[in-house]
Amino acid sequence: MTAMTAPTAEARPPRIVAARPDLLADRATHYCPGCGHGVIHRLVAEVLGELGLGPKTIAVAAVGCAVFAYDYLQVDFVEAQHGRAPAVATGVRRVRPDAFVLTYQGDGDLAAIGTAEIVHAAARGERITVVFVNNGIYGMTGGQMAPTSLLGQKTTSTPLGRDARTAGYPIPITEMLAIVPGTAYAARGSLASPAAIGKTKAMLRRAFEIQVAGGSFGIVEVLSNCPVGWGMTPVESIEHLSVVAETYPLGVIVDRARAAGKA
């Protein structure tokens, strides 16, 4: 009779289910506990790595909490003035036609001070990809209202909640950019769940592939959280993203590259 023995740990080949992407630095984060930037950095690093784009990437860091993206993403970076990242990226693009050009911008940067630059980068159809992190608040300066803050949202500059009569309405900038013919791709994802994160990664991949294929301007908005700025625990802030998505619907807003059959 042959004795059956349980397989030993030594005999079983290791199976890695999750690892740090090569393009993400192995270092402690400066982001607050529960902040979504870490997840989005990881997604960007994964997609850049999977598409083999790391060695040809020139990224533009924008003003805000994620200005330090260059401390984590192991690619060449230039740091822009507040809001100007799409113009800086335009300068890079026009003299480096073979580079993969990326901006990583927050909502204060992109949807307030940088509206001229983002609109005209899209209007020119610049072959750049914008990763737009929308957490509805100015995190770095202490939690003031952003143009994207929800109606009624309490921030340090709307202590009674955002009132449309005096502070206006949340700005659906990605939909606005999607109207422009120069925009090849515009989509909005979220960090609300592992499934949503997976969809967001697919959007980033699609946007990056369009640029590689020669397509024009692409933007992926990611609804992210700011537990400290929102006055919530990390778990509460993630749950709150479903409320945020009522104002900012998820999904692909436009994919002109697909419509044109180019990519």
Added chain:
Amino acid sequence: MTLAYAATLDRAEPEGAALPDRVLLKGNEAIAEAAIQAGCDAYFGYPITPQAELLEWMARRMPEEGRAFVQAESEIGAISMALGAAATGARVMVSTSSPGFSLMAEGMSYIAASELPVVLVNVMRGGPGLGSIAPAQADYLQAVKGHGHGDYRVPVLAPSSIAEAIAMVADAFEIAEHYRTPVIILADGIIGQAMEPVRPIYRNPPRLDDGWALSGADGRPPRVVRSLHLRPEDLEQHNLALAAKFRAISAAEVRWAGEALDDAELVIVAYGTAARVGRTALARARDAGLRVGLFRPISLWPFPSDALAEITRTVRAILVVELSAGQMVEDVRLAVEGRAPVLFHGRTGGMVPTPDEVVDALRSAWALTPDPDGGGR
């Protein structure tokens, strides 16, 4: 790096057999073509009078040469594009006029902090505010004392003729790349709009090693071009390094030209178009028996303070002439340190002083000031 300016100052024909034909060139277009001939890789601009022909020339010529041209959404966009292109090691020019220069101030601070080479041309017009579209030298203090925020300096070169502007474009790229700094060419509306016969002598400065520039981290560690140094200890070190660079520029890049200074008892100090007026006034004053000389700063920063101080040691008076209500005169007073009276004659708002006005001002200066030797020459 210090280059001879005598030929361009005097508008004398350069010596040599293979000279280019003499052509009639407009200042804005001459500056643009000089940039192209100097190997400018990318130009970014926004329409504004009186520099629009520079942008238009680039719009036509840069694509012909396979180079980058973008008409930006604003001067803020243009200078930001320049920042991005320069970060990759490209040779970059932007141009504007006074109100647009204010909008470029933000970018200049970041470009200086990030140590990127960019040449900015400001074809000055009357201000403040929307002002006028007529020529002025109203942005001297802004250009020389600081456009954007922070602890930095930028070399400023001021052409006084179209031939000099052509030579200055190549010099500006060379200084920008040698020191990794923005450089301002501070012209005025007359330099931009006037046409002069010139033999255009273009120069394409050699490229320097750009081992700092962004090209994609392919087989090397990633590079970051940045201006943020959050720890005060780090920013202080960065600023001290910048200060050392500014001292080196101050020592090596002072440029000025003089005329009839040997026996001068009155010295006109003027740059750009004001120096052209001063040159005519000098000739008329000499005809009238006044011993007048002309001192023309070419680099406004670094200001030729030592040379001016030396020259003015023995004169009766200095007369500063500007197309402004009085800006460079402050630097002249700092240089002269009270050794001679410093008088001022300027027209502002787009008005240009006439040579006769300057001669009258020289006569007044002569009458008002004692003979430095105490005798009755």
